[in-house]
Amino acid sequence: MYFFQKNKYKIMLVASTAVLVVCIIVGSAINRRKAGGASDALGTVFTPLQSGVTGASDSVSGFFNYLTNMKGYEKENEKLREKIASLEDELRKTDNLKSENERLRKMLDLKENEKDYKTVAADVVAFEMDNFSKSYTINKGIKDGITQSCAVITPYGLVGYVSEVGRNWAKVCPIVDSKVSVSASIMRVGNTAIVQGDIGLMEDGLCKMTYVSKETGLEVGDSIETSGSGGVIPAGIYIGKVTEIKNDVTGVSQEAVIKPGVDFSDVNEVMVIKDN
Amino acid sequence: MNYVLSYLTLAVLFVLQTTLGRYIDICGIAPDIIFVYVLCYSMYNYPVRAAVLSIIAGIIVDLYSSTHVGLNALLYMYIGLAVSNFASTLMKKNVWTVALGVVVLSILYHTVVLITQYVIAGHSGFVYPFVRIALPTAVYDGVVSLVLSLWAQWLSMDKIRGL
Numbered sequence: 127m128y129f130f131q132k133n134k135y136k137i138m139l140v141a142s143t144a145v146l147v148v149c150i151i152v153g154s155a156i157n158r159r160k161a162g163g164a165s166d167a168l169g170t171v172f173t174p175l176q177s178g179v180t181g182a183s184d185s186v187s188g189f190f191n192y193l194t195n196m197k198g199y200e201k202e203n204e205k206l207r208e209k210i211a212s213l214e215d216e217l218r219k220t221d222n223l224k225s226e227n228e229r230l231r232k233m234l235d236l237k238e239n240e241k242d243y244k245t246v247a248a249d250v251v252a253f254e255m256d257n258f259s260k261s262y263t264i265n266k267g268i269k270d271g272i273t274q275s276c277a278v279i280t281p282y283g284l285v286g287y288v289s290e291v292g293r294n295w296a297k298v299c300p301i302v303d304s305k306v307s308v309s310a311s312i313m314r315v316g317n318t319a320i321v322q323g324d325i326g327l328m329e330d331g332l333c334k335m336t337y338v339s340k341e342t343g344l345e346v347g348d349s350i351e352t353s354g355s356g357g358v359i360p361a362g363i364y365i366g367k368v369t370e371i372k373n374d375v376t377g378v379s380q381e382a383v384i385k386p387g388v389d390f391s392d393v394n395e396v397m398v399i400k401d402n
Numbered sequence: 403m404n405y406v407l408s409y410l411t412l413a414v415l416f417v418l419q420t421t422l423g424r425y426i427d428i429c430g431i432a433p434d435i436i437f438v439y440v441l442c443y444s445m446y447n448y449p450v451r452a453a454v455l456s457i458i459a460g461i462i463v464d465l466y467s468s469t470h471v472g473l474n475a476l477l478y479m480y481i482g483l484a485v486s487n488f489a490s491t492l493m494k495k496n497v498w499t500v501a502l503g504v505v506v507l508s509i510l511y512h513t514v515v516l517i518t519q520y521v522i523a524g525h526s527g528f529v530y531p532f533v534r535i536a537l538p539t540a541v542y543d544g545v546v547s548l549v550l551s552l553w554a555q556w557l558s559m560d561k562i563r564g565l
Contacts, residue, residue, distance in 0.1 A: 138450070139483065142457065146476040165465040172417060179421040187425065252420035255467050256512075257431055257535045258520055263420070304525040325526040329430040329534065391424075 166292040169263070173295040176252040177265050184394065243360065245279075245397040246270050248296075259305070260328060261289065262298045264396060272296050275358045277399040283364035283387030284308070284352060285396050296398070301365065302328045302390050310335060310365055311353035317342045318353045321365055321384060331390045333366075335382040336374065344371055350384055360399060404557050408443065411557070412459055415439050420466070431538045433546040436463060437511060440478055441504050442547055442554035444485040445495060456482025477514060481507060497551050504547040508540035 192199075248270075252263035266272055268291055278285040278298045286300035287308075299306045300323070307322035319338045327333060338344050348368045354361025366386035374381045415435050423432040440459045444452035460478030464471045485507065489495060516536055520526040 138453070142453070142479055143476065146457075146472040146479070148472075165471075168462065168465045172420075175417050176421050179417055183422055183425065253424055255419055255423075255436065255463060256434065256515065257539050258516060258526075258531060259467070261467070304520065305523075325520065325531045326534070391430075 165290075169267075169292040169295040173251060173263065173265055173292075176263065177249065180249070180251045244271075244400045246272065246400055248272075248396055248398055250298075250394055250396065251295075258325065260300050260303050260323075260390060262300065262393065262396075264296050264298055264398070265294065266398065267292050267294045267296050269293055271400045272398050273400075277352075277359040277363065278396050279363055279399065280388050280393065280396055282389070283366060284359070285388050285390075285393060287359060288398065298396065300388075300390055300393075301386060302331060302333045304328060308359055308365070309353045309355035310350050311361070312338075312342065312344060313349040313351055314345075315342055315348075318355060319350075321350060327383065331386065332369070333384050333386060335368070335384050336379070338380040338382060340373075340378075340380055342380070344368060344380060344382060346371060404559070408455060408557050409458070411553070412436070412439065412455065412462070416462055416466075428542065429538070431535065431542055433542040434508065434512075434539060435546060435550070437478075437508065438504055438543045438547045438550050439554065440482055441485055441507055442500060442551040443557070444482040445489040445500055445503070445551070446555050446558035447486060448490075449483050449486040452482040452486035453479050473518065474515075477511065481511065495555075497548050500551040501544040501547045504551075505540045505544035508543040509536060512536035512539055 246266055248264035248266040250262045251265045254261040264278075272288060272291055274288055274291050276288040276296075278287060284301060286298050286303070286306055288296045289299040290297040301308055301321060303323040304325040305323065307320050309318060310321040311318050317339065319335050319342075321333055321335045324332075324334045335350060346368050350365040350368065352359045352361055352363040352365060364387050366384045366388075368382045369385045370383040372381055373379075419432075419435040423435075426432060436459050440456050443455055447455075456478040457475050460475030461472075463474040463478070485503070489503075513532065513536055516526070516528065516531055520531065521528050
């Protein structure tokens with residue numbers, strides 16, 4: 127008894143270390159894609175709080191942004207009116223082309239190739255704690271039909287995919303995160319490559335494309351979309367544009383810097399594709 | 403009462419860091435508020451108190467973001483214990499020495515996180531993220547500690563030693 131009293135700090139230290147080392151080993155062995163009980167409980171309790179704080183802060187920041195940018199909004203409004211007029215004109219032309227396309231399809235008896243994805247809208251409620259990662263937490267989870275690996279998009283393109291999911295929350299790994307890689311296709315030439323996050327580009331909201339054959343003829347300004355290989359993320363989702371091309375370290379293939387369509391510093395609402 | 407308030411502070415800081423962190427970032431670098439709080443709290447409390455709060459903070463970080471459950475809990479516990487022991491015997495406590503301690507320990511902690519979770523896993527090199535992320539984070543952590551250390555000091559009024 128005396129021994130335990132005398133050495134209680136050391137015993138506590140050794141015991142805690144042993145318990146935590148076991149946790150690390152077990153935690154590493156378990157696939158954490160579907161959140162464990164404790165992790166899910168933490169998410170379930172804190173997600174509504176985070177949602178409230180994020181909502182309130184967005185409102186406050188939106189109000190101050192409005193005040194500071196009032197003059198700019200007038201000019202922007204004028205430009206947008208002009209753009210709407212030109213877009214309406216374009217829409218009329220597109221409608222004509224669409225109806226012509228449908229008529230020709232019917233004539234050739236071709237099946238419609240487009241697929242309508244079932245999506246669920248979600249708000250970004252929290253962000254990663256350390257600066258090495260850029261993950262988001264959204265306020266939709268298993269109860270809304272979201273599963274691990276679901277693709278996450280905005281009207282501007284691919285955001286990333288669901289890396290972990292709980293009852294009323296899910297973690298989204300964006301394509302700029304260094305742990306993410308996505309199979310991609312170069313739209314102009316149709317060749318495939320891998321788009322992945324890079325910790326050196328992450329802070330600038332950029333990612334890179336690797337394993338691009340030199341014969342591909344990749345050019346700055348080429349548009350990149352998902353290829354659908356691997357079956358995780360559906361094909362045809364816009365990723366971004368090539369801004370820089372360089373030879374990789376082996377000299378065999380090329381590497382390109384991609385500017386994603388999504389502005390990752392300003393992602394507040396996303397759509398999760400449920401049936402990929 | 404202060405004991406309850408210490409853990410309530412931890413919960414509030416967790417929510418603030420994960421939601422408002424992006425509003426206070428500078429060039430994409432936000433302070434690691436939970437880590438700073440753990441350090442400040444440990445500097446003004448006995449080892450057991452410091453270790454218990456550090457473990458709980460580490461477990462929260464693990465459950466929220468880490469792929470290795472227990473890694474941050476273990477790191478936080480050792481850091482909490484070491485800081486508490488060191489501060490009680492060797493350190494003259496004022497906000498500036500606390501801030502300097504936070505900067506040094508933040509560099510060490512973020513280096514360990516960078517190596518264990520990114521470099522070894524092949525997700526990143528070492529030099530760029532160390533210079534671009536770990537060092538600025540440590541400096542920002544030091545600045546935040548100027549405020550948090552006062553709060554941690556107030557929370558620990560009945561237990562302060564060496565003042």
